[in-house]
Amino acid sequence: MLKQSTSSILKVGVYLRVSSEDQVERRTIENQLDFARKYADLHQLEIVKWYKDDGVTGTIPLEARPAGRELLEDAKNGHIDLLLIYRLDRLGRSARIILNAVHELEGYGVKIRSMTEPFDTGDPSGRFLLTILAGVADLERETILERMWYGANRAARTGKWLGGIVPYGYRVNHEGFLEINEDPLPHSDMSEAGVVRLIFHMIANQGHSCIKVADYLNALGVPTSYTKDDRKVTRGKRKEKTSGIWRPARIRNIIINTTYKGLHQYGKRSNKKREIIEREVPAIVNVETWEKAQQVLKDNRLEALRNAKNRYLLRGLMKCQCCGLTYTGINYPGSKRALRGYYVCTGKQAYRGPLRGKCPSKNIPQDWIEDLVWNDCLTFIHYPGEALKEIAATMETKQAEKHDLESELAVIRKAIDDKDIERQSILDLFRKNIITFSDLEKQIQKINQEKALLEQRLRDIQSSLQAEQDYAMKTTNAIQLLHELRDKLNDNPSFELKREIVKTLVQSILVHTIYKEHTKRPRASVTIKYSFSKDVIHTDKREDNNLGISIHKETSMSPPLPDDNTPGGRIRRARLEKNMTLVDLAAATGISVTSLRLAEQNKTTVSPPNLRKLSEALGVSIAYLGCFENLPEHTLGQRIKKARLYHGYNKREFAKKIGVSTRMIWWWEKEECQPSEKYMERLLKFFVI
Missing domain, CATH: 1.10.260.40 (lambda repressor-like DNA-binding domains)
Known part of the structure; x- marks a missing residue:
């Protein structure tokens, strides 16, 4: 306790905080005020200023709170010498926030004293105790949050609605459960549930599009939930005002929502990693209607593609090796003003992508690349050759690995169960006073570490088994699809069938754009990667492609790799031989994409430290990259x-x-x-x- 002679000259402030509207309504801030007045009278302290944060959470820093910001400003200006708090958790609800606040206040010469806890930052023991209490406050908060999550999940499994936007067509009853809303809408004879049934009927049974359904509901004047509830003040990231009309996207969200067939997924909209709980709710439409509506949506998407002016077989498969972005299909005027299709890198738009400028990549004619890929796909389907043998050998190897992993999985699970038994045995020894608390703490910590390692290995094995299962399913489907497609193919296959084949067999198409000193026009080198095979690059001539493997064709558009007479040419050759993009090389070396591109074009000199980084990433000597032998x-x-x-x-x-x-x-x-x-x-x- 401070002496009377010094307390009379202290400038004392009091910081008070409550963290929720419920606490404010119960006047808990007044309880802190009364306690602080009595404490000041008892210790003969004169309070010069009160700092009140009503309904402000303690999980945000002190400077982010209104009264907290004012407190720090006064402390900086020397207006207070001693700060009184009711409890340490009034400063914050996590150890980091508390200690940061104390450190900043002490930096301004302000001492902190708790009115209900035995510490005062005016002495070393008080500061040590403060650190412990800050950790306790953090532990208490985490424990409360964990209990809240367990409680919320337990309530969610029973089917209770725990907040959030109630799906259109439902309402929450007095017991907290979802029920179908059959109440008539304002100025309408229809209910929300009736509107939902109408939407599913128009799409599932009549085959209408989301656009037509939205137009129909707007023409009927059916109010949306925002209009019906007169929502003007909104929360979070939602807009303050809405147009109150039905949009196609809103119709689609209703169609794909599983809640309407009686299955709600709790936690799906959360940004945090958490368990997704599926629970049954009253269904507005039956499962058959819901599934039928999904199929209509899929068919409508395909129909939209069929009605497009120009369809692109390799849509989304082509990647630019200059900037790493995707090629898209665009029509350009050709000879006699006729439109001609090209695949163009989206990085050609100014200031898009890592180059921060227009990508210098070459446009690829649609007819040329699509004919090349389609002919390779036909060859693969009719003459899969060694590819099927390779798949079978890989499957046999993976099956043996799977058996070993499953055996190890059983051993690990048993070991984890044994750790729980061992933990209980240690606790029994402690309860019988056979071992001390220090021994208990060491053994429990050791058991927890060993268990954590086992659980990590368990997750790794489960992930490997899932990957092998996915590969087996994908391979089985691919082999089956090869036979099915072989039967389906005819002299004039449809675009949809060709697209299905290409998406199944083609993994990616890489476009390398190459510049040469003797020509101003860029040249392109195209590498096609197929699934279920090792990557092989053929140059100079087109070899038999029975394996359907990555092809590098030498045509008028694809010159050989750059020569070795310049540092730029050597860097580019080494990069292409390792099948790396400029983006990949930039990530491996820490050198910007723009600097690498300029270096490959010999427009800048690479510094020796950067040559070291390139040498390590490309696996070649520094002397080779720098042409230092000359x-x-x-x-x-x-x-x-x-x-x-x-x-x-x-x-x-x-x-x-x-x-x-x-x-x-x-x-x-x-x-x-x-x-x-x-x-x-x-x-x-x-x-x-």
Whole structure:
């Protein structure tokens, strides 16, 4: 306790906070006020200012609260010397927020004292106790949240509605459960449930589109839920005003919502990673009608594609290797003003993508690339050859791996159960006073660590088994599809059938755009990757493609790899041989895509440190990338420079290696002075033999 002589000159402030509207209504802020007045009278303290945060959560920093911001400003200006709080959790509900607030206030010379807890930051023991209490407050909050989640999930499993937007056609009854809303809508003879049934009827039974349904409801004047409930003040990210009309997207959301067939998924809309709880609710439409509506939506999408002016077989499959973005189909005027289809990189739009400028990639004629891919797909379907043998061998290997993983899975599960038994045994020993609390804590911590490792391995195995199951299903379906497609194929297959085949067999199509010094026009090199095979690149001639593997065709549009006469050409050749994009290389080295593109075009010089990064990423020597083998070495200065560059050092880095100044390296290479015998011995280690 502070002495009377010092307390009379202290400028005392009191910080009060409640965290919910319910607390405000129960006047808990007044309880803190009364307690603070009595505390000040008892300790003869004169309060100069009150700081009240009514209904403000403690999970946000102190400076983000209205009164908290004012408190920090006054502390900074020296208006208070001592801050009283009812409890430590009034400053915050997590250890980090509490300690940050205390640290900032103490930085302004303000001491913190709790009126109900035995600590005062005016002495070291008080600050130590504050740290412990902050951790306790954090633990208490986490425990409350965990109990709330368990309670909410338990209530959700029983079918209770726990908040959020109630689906159109439903309402929440007095017991907290969803029920079908059959009440008439304002100025209408229809109910919300009747509107939902009408929507499903028009789509499932009559085959209308979402646009036609939306137009029909708007023509009838059927109010949306926003209009019916007169929602003007909204929460979260929702707009404050809505147009109150039916839109096609709103119709589609109703159609695909499983709630209307009697199955609600609780937690699906949450941004946090949490368990999705499926529970039964009253169904407005039967399962058959709901499934039929889904099929109509799918058929409508296909019909929309069929009615398009120009359909693109490789839509979404082509990737640009300059910027990493996707190629899309566009019509350009050709000869005699006739439109001609091209695949164009979306990075050509200004300031889109990682290049922060227009992508220099080449446009690919639609007819050329589609004929190439389709002919390869036909060859694969009719002559799968060794691909099926490769799939069978892979499946046999994966089956053996699956058996081993399943055996290990059983062992791990038993080990986890044993850890729970072992944990209970340790607790029994502690209750019988056979071991101390310190021993208990060490053993429990050890058991928890071992259990965590086992559970992590369990998750890894389950993930591997799921991946193998997906591969087996995909492979089985692919083999079955090959036989089915072979039977379906005729002389004139439909676009939909061709699209289905291409999507099944083609994994991706990579477009490399190459520039050469002797020509201004770019050239493109196309690599096609097919599923279920290893990547193989054929050059110069088109070999038999029975395996349906990645093809690199040499045509008038696809020149050979760049030559090795320049650093840019060597960097590009090494990158293409590793099948890396500029984006991949930028991610591996930390060098920007723009810098790499300029380096490959020999428009900029690559620094030695960047050459080191490129050498590690591409698996080639620094000397090869920099074309340093052609550097002269007739004089000692030239040999020193060549040795430095061969190892990828700039002057500053090389000077640090030798143990001299950067200026000394510059003098040596310019031959303005000679290294001494001591430094010559160090230089010899770097000389190129």
